[in-house]
Amino acid sequence: MNTTSLQPVIRCQTLYKIFGITSDQLQKDSQGLIDPSYRDRQGVVTAVDNVSLDVSDGELLVVMGLSGSGKSTLVRCLSRLIEPTSGSIEIEGNDLLAMSEKELIELRRNKMGMVFQNFALLPHKTVLENIAFPLQMRGMKRAEFVERAMKMIALVGLDEKENSFPRELSGGQQQRVGIARSLAVEPDIWFLDEPFSALDPLIRKEMQDEFLRLQSMLKKTIVFITHDFDEALKLADRIAIMYHGNIEQIGRPEDIVLNPATEYVAKFTSDVPREKVLTAGSVMDERKEQEALASKSVRIDDLVETIAEYVLGQSIPVPVVDAQDQIVGVLHQARMLEILFHERAGPSGS
């Protein structure tokens, strides 16, 4: 395969998914261009509207947006569970939309995994069989897949439930089966559609931590959908905000909070606790000559949340250092207070 480290694992360009009209019809009527007049037709929904994005190797992209903004549809296109109306998708440099049925099956068996929003457990199979199902499809031996599935069951904390049927489990338990099922094959590319939505806060936190631990070890390429900003901040390398099928903005969490590209993103992020997003580096000021500095420094990538108490406890500015312990800026108490208490303080720190 002609993968270079720079090439994105997932690259999609000018992707459209329009429901209620076949792409043949559309292509024929509009010579390949997406005619905006189609959107106003009755029964036509533009679920994904001109989306272009790259996800690089080992990156975790979180997709956020209101209900119905097209998140699920987007990942379904990326896994080609539904045919996009137009646009292109490349997976590791290969054209996904040109793949034959057989190649697609190979790809899904060996590379891709997905956790579904509504769990999608097979009703006639037990927990164990559900988790083992993708392994069976890969042609794994019985003893092997039973062992592997049991390991996954333990990982998501469902011991003793392996012989239950999905209908006998609670929503949260079912969701964990879904997670275990897609985890079992160790996919390189992983699509997660609100994977923790049905979990209670305690288990959710546990699963998030487990997830981070796995991700730091395995470095998968992940597209993760969530409604929970805290979760997004905790996990994301980058966040994409969707609105009516468009990606309004895509970028690092602090960029999105500090520099919202559109009105909508600004509104969407207005309630985000900034101290959880912003790092010392993104809010520091330049060091003035001969300024007296506090003795203990903070790191450039420390979250404001973790250093606020210390900074506010000082009477003089606190130095910010980079990985080489070079002082690259300072934090003033006044700026700190502004960040913490003036929610819409505006992106003056950039």
Added chain:
Amino acid sequence: MRGPGHPALEATTTPFKEISLSRMKDLLLKGLPPEQRAKGALVLLAIVGVLILAKPFNLIPDFLDELPQHTYQSSINKEIQEIKRTELVPIGAALEWTFYYLRDDLHVSVVTRFFSTSLKALVDVVHNILSGGRKGFGLDAPPWSALLVIALTLGYALKGWRLSLLGGGTVCYFAIFGLWTYAMTTLAYLAVAVPISIIIGLFLGIWCYKKKSVEVSILPILSVAQTMPHFAYLIAVVVFFGIGHQTGVIATIIFAVPPMVRLTLLGLQTISPEIVEAGKMAGCTSRQLLFRVQLPSARNEIMIGINQVIMQCLAMVVIAAFIGADGLGFRLLHKLIALKLGECVEIGFAIVLLALVLDGLSKAWAEKKRDYRANLPFYRRYKYSILLVVLVAIAYILASYFPILNKIPRDLDITYAKSWDGFIDWTVVNWQTRDFRYIMLVHILTPLRDALLFMPFIAIMVLVAGVGLLLGGYYSALLTLGFLLFIALAGWWDRAMITLYMVLFSTFICIVVGIPLGLWSAMREKRARTALFWCDTFQTFPSFIYIIPAIMLFRVNDFTAIMAVVAYAMVPAVRYTVEGLKNIPPELHEAVTMAGCNKRQRLLQLQLPVALPHIMLGVNQTVMFAFSMVIIAAFVGTIDLGQSIFKALSETALGKGVTLGLCVSFMALTVDHLVVRWARERRRLLGLD
């Protein structure tokens, strides 16, 4: 000319025009919106009323009043109607010509004969295995005690001792009352017809699911097939496959396939798309997807389908007696024709028992939970199979020592038919059903029938098409109009009206009795469960069985037929009412309780309105059942379409028989289309789907 200075004038005229035009368009396309239907209905009734009232004043031209049609002989009025010209359009002849052309000139008969001989061989083999004889492999019959232990073990393994006893009891019943060979013949037919029907049904269902075009073309055929009277099939089957055992089996298969197709399709279509996607993401090939994800996920519907196939097959195997299929049905028909009612009861019980056992076994098998805990030792995992083998072996050994366990001697002649005969004679003397019958016939049924016959046919057409227009726009109107036009042009209008009057009257009784019964049952959880249990039980009885008690009580006439129809068609009215009330979401009940409703208010404000769509679906089922039963009941002597179908059957008048069958089917489909359409819309408006 209107200048710009007269805006008021413009505002009053053009919008009005526009509104009425767009309204007309809406009416044509979608029918009237629900809130305006009452008004529309009044207008419609007025038009129809005018049409009817115009008749006595000779304002309706003849060709709109009565169509030329086949003649019939009224047995009630004891008067022979004038012979009129026959059908307007030779539909029957055209059909007949087509069928014979297919059979003889296109040599379809080669194919059908091939089928028929291979099926015959198959039936012979199975029959031989079950009850010996010279055909097939020429095996000896197994001892009846072997079948007894099989029934006992199967019942126990699948459900428990109740089913086990029911199964064992049924086998004993066959053996004791001298019905053994007949029952085995019936079983042999079932053993051949059921698996074939299931496989064909599954195949067609999957095909429909995969190809939209197939679905679109097969579903209407299924609708017609499911509403077509049994006897109309029989004629076609006889013409194509000849007379014999295998013909009964073929008719049975044709009859049992449609529900299997429908349920398979329904099951596949209602799988959540995410589950299919999960299968795809696991890397299933399309074959793996079908067999390991889709079919198993549709298991519930498929199992219901299998149960239906079995019950339909049993019902049809009984009716296939009319074309000479052997077995319990044949025996029953024989005794019924001879009016040996006691023996009919005896055989009827055997059929009912068989129905209950088959229904119980298939349902239990469908609900059986597989035990997934792995690593059971061999003898525990297969304990029932082992038990079965051991018991059958014991039965064989014992049977070789005690002949009574091998075969119950014929001359034993145990029967309780005589006591039934006595009872029936007693009822004839003591229960004066005759006066009742007389009053019903003379004062209610005959006037109703005459009223329908009096109505100019154009009035009925306008009424039905108008209802279609109100409910569903031009599509419904044209569809229903087309159905009725077929009947009119085929020349069976009057007979169709007689069928219709019996159906309407039976439905009326079913509604008046069944819905209150359902309401009463649904008031208490326990009562509701009892009611559903009895509905389940009665629904398993083959339709033909309902004729026996009707004849016992009312002898042979129109009224008997109606009573049989009522008995058969009552079940869905009760069942859907109970279900409709039970399915109301509990939060709604809580909300109404918090609003401080009393029982009556709860019934009127919540239960009836919310359950009404479902109840109407029940009424629809009642009508469908009534149409199917009314034709069977024609056997006891009516003068409607049913009687003509019988005649066509006895003359193997193919074209005529099929035309008549289509007439019945189209009437049923007209009602079905309108009611289902309304109920669906209502459910959607109530947010119940």
